[in-house]
Amino acid sequence: MTQLEQLFGAKNLKELMSHLTSEDVCRSYMEQMRWGGKPVCPHCGAGNPYKLKNGKTYRCKSKTCQNDFTVTVGTVFENSKVPLSVWIAASFLLSAHKKGISSLQLSRDLGITQKTAWFVLHRLRLAMGEPDPEPLQNIVEVDETYVGGKYSNMHSKKRKEQIAKGDNKVPVMGLLERDGKARLTVIGKESFKDVVRQNVNKGAILITDSHLSYQGLDQEYKAHESVNHSQGEYKRDMFYTNSVEGFFSLFKRTIFGTYHQISPKHLHRYCAESSYRFNSRQIMDKERFNNLLANPTGRLKYKDLIQKK
Ligand SMILES: [Zn+2]
Secondary structure (H helix, E strand, C coil), X not given: CCHHHHHHHCCCHHHHHHHCCCHHHHHHHHHHHHHCCCCECCCCCCECCEECCCXXXXXXXXXXXXXXXXXXXXXXXXXXXXXXXXXHXXXXXXHHCCCCCCHHHHHHHHCCCHHHHHHHHHHHHHHHCCCCCCCECCEEEEEEEEECCCCCCCCHHHHHHHHHCCCCCEEEEEEEECCCCEEEEECCCXXXXXXXXXXXXXXXXXXXXXXXXXXXHHHCCCEEEEECHHHXXXXXXXXXXXXXHHHHHHHHHHHHHHHCCCCCCCHHHHHHHXXXXXXXXXXCHHHHHHHHHHCCECCCCHHHHHCCC
């Protein structure tokens, strides 16, 4: 077996790390994961680039492009001083841990500073997000939760007042296509209805709680049913929101169990992480990790992360 084949066969972190013996091996591994042996120019999309003598840089053959690139260009690993072996190990740990991993824990596990660990984790969360999410369809369960406190069933006007007061509690909407994908979205200034419109196909049947903010959606969607939890109603035939509530409980265990306090500024990335893990819950850890390395697109600079709004 070649070293790359051994890497692909690794079942756990220990095995994986034992084969990642140099940065060159890590790079070949990432190239294989991203391009499957056929490098593609990230600047223009052309194939068949030249490999330069340094063994890691490619030059695009397209006459109008001719740009140089390495495997990390256009990915969350770009322009980073963090060794590729750390990126790979961190990707493995973040995808494998069911409730995520804190920057403190990752710094201890990999022998890096907590600052580096924090940055690495945020970049990986960015890669976990869906770049172009498709509208959910069929039967879609919708529910909302508040990170940082209990606001359930609060009237939207009162909620807005609380938010205007600078309260840190942030509403998050969970949307789940039954037997399909789930998604978490941080609700900013837009209304609950707008968030539903942005995420759900008009041909869908919506099931929400009886929050007043969802009223009127039956005019726009195939159907809209609400479940009245305050009156003890939890399940009526196919009209229930138990699946999205299960999704929320995993999200909350991650937030409260592992990450504790989360700044509202970064919350959307934790939402992406929880959604990614939930949507890939039926595949093996190794496969989830492979998917992350195969699609590591996006950019996030440290200075953007720490920038105050
Ligand atoms: Zn090119």
